[in-house]
Amino acid sequence: MKPSLLVLIPLSDESRTHIAASFEVSYAPTHEARKEAIATEGAQIRAVLTNGTTGLTAPEIDAMPALEFVSALGAGYENIATDHARARGIVLANGAGTNDDCVADHAMALLLAVVRDVPQRDRATREGIWRDALPMRPSVSGKRLGVIGLGNIGRKVARRAAGFDIEVAYHNRKPREGATWRYFADVNELARWSDYLVVATPGGPSTHHLINRDVLEALGPKGFLVNVSRGSVVDTAALAHALSHGVIAGAGLDVYEGEPQPPQALLPLTNVVLTPHVAGTSPESTGASVDNFITNATRHFAGEDVLTPI
Structure with missing residues (x-):
C-alpha cells in the first residue's frame, strides 16, 4: 500500500x-x-x-x-x-x-534589468522613443557586488558575477570555510563597499528586516539592490522611501512582504523591476x-x- x-x-x-x-x-x-x-x-x-x-x-x-x-x-x-x-x-x-542555478540566473537577470533599465527601454521603444531622448545607464561590468548569504545560491551568484569582471564580497553569520571572496562581518560595511547587493539569505526571525534604512543609505545613490531570498529580509517601507528619494538607484525584487500581493508603494516606481516569486521555478x-x-x-x-x- x-x-x-x-x-x-x-x-x-x-x-x-x-x-x-x-x-x-x-x-x-x-x-x-x-x-x-x-x-x-x-x-x-x-x-x-x-x-x-x-x-x-x-x-x-x-x-x-x-x-x-x-x-x-x-x-x-x-x-x-x-x-x-x-x-x-x-x-x-x-x-x-x-533550484540553485535557476535562482542565481534570475538574480543576475534582475540585476541586469534594473541597472540597464531594460523594462523602461522596452516600453520606450514600443512608444517610438529613440535613444537620444533617454538618459544613459551605467555599465554592469567592473563593479563591486556584495552577496548577503553565501549559501549554494550566493556562491553561484558570485561565480556568475565573475563572468562580468565584478569584484565580489559577502556577509554571512560567520566566514564560509574555503570561500576566497572578502568577508564582511557587518552588513552596513558590506553595503558601503558595494555597488550592488544581492540578498540570498534564508528568511525567518533572524534575518527579518536585515536590509533596513541604514543598509540602504550605506549602499548609496548609485547602488542597486536585488532580493531573491524572502520578502521579510527587506524592510519594504525603507526600500520604498529609498527608491523614491534617490537614496539608492534601483532595485530588482522577486519576493515581497505580504505575498502574493506586491507592496503598493513600489508599483508606481520606475526604478524597480518586479517579478512574482518565480526565481526558483523552471x-x-x-x-x-x-x-x-x-x-x-x-x-x-x-x-x-x-x-x-x-
Whole structure:
C-alpha cells in the first residue's frame, strides 16, 4: 500500500502524476482545501509536501498523529514548525540544491534589468522613443557586488558575477570555510563597499528586516539592490522611501512582504523591476525538486536516511 501524502502547494499535472506513482496523494493547495483535508484525512496522513512560504503549523502537525515525514519542495522552510516536528520524531527534508542555478540566473537577470533599465527601454521603444531622448545607464561590468548569504545560491551568484569582471564580497553569520571572496562581518560595511547587493539569505526571525534604512543609505545613490531570498529580509517601507528619494538607484525584487500581493508603494516606481516569486521555478528546477522529494520520501519509508535533511 502506498504511503498517504498531503500536498499543500500548487503542482502541475505532470508533477502530481509523477508523485502519485509512489504515493496516495491528497491535493490541497488552497486554504480551504487544506483545512478540509486535515480535518477529514489527518488521521491517515503519513507525509506532507509543502514549501517555506506555505509552511506547516504545530496545530496542523498535531492534527496528523500518523505523520512521520515533512518536506519542503525548495530550499526554504521558514514557516514549517520544525522544532515541534522534531519533538514528535518527524523526519524533515527540503529541496536544497535543486533550484540553485535557476535562482542565481534570475538574480543576475534582475540585476541586469534594473541597472540597464531594460523594462523602461522596452516600453520606450514600443512608444517610438529613440535613444537620444533617454538618459544613459551605467555599465554592469567592473563593479563591486556584495552577496548577503553565501549559501549554494550566493556562491553561484558570485561565480556568475565573475563572468562580468565584478569584484565580489559577502556577509554571512560567520566566514564560509574555503570561500576566497572578502568577508564582511557587518552588513552596513558590506553595503558601503558595494555597488550592488544581492540578498540570498534564508528568511525567518533572524534575518527579518536585515536590509533596513541604514543598509540602504550605506549602499548609496548609485547602488542597486536585488532580493531573491524572502520578502521579510527587506524592510519594504525603507526600500520604498529609498527608491523614491534617490537614496539608492534601483532595485530588482522577486519576493515581497505580504505575498502574493506586491507592496503598493513600489508599483508606481520606475526604478524597480518586479517579478512574482518565480526565481526558483523552471521546468528543469521543478523537475529536479520533485525528483528530490520522491527520492527522499521513498528512502524514508524504506527505513533509509534522506539525502537533504533539514
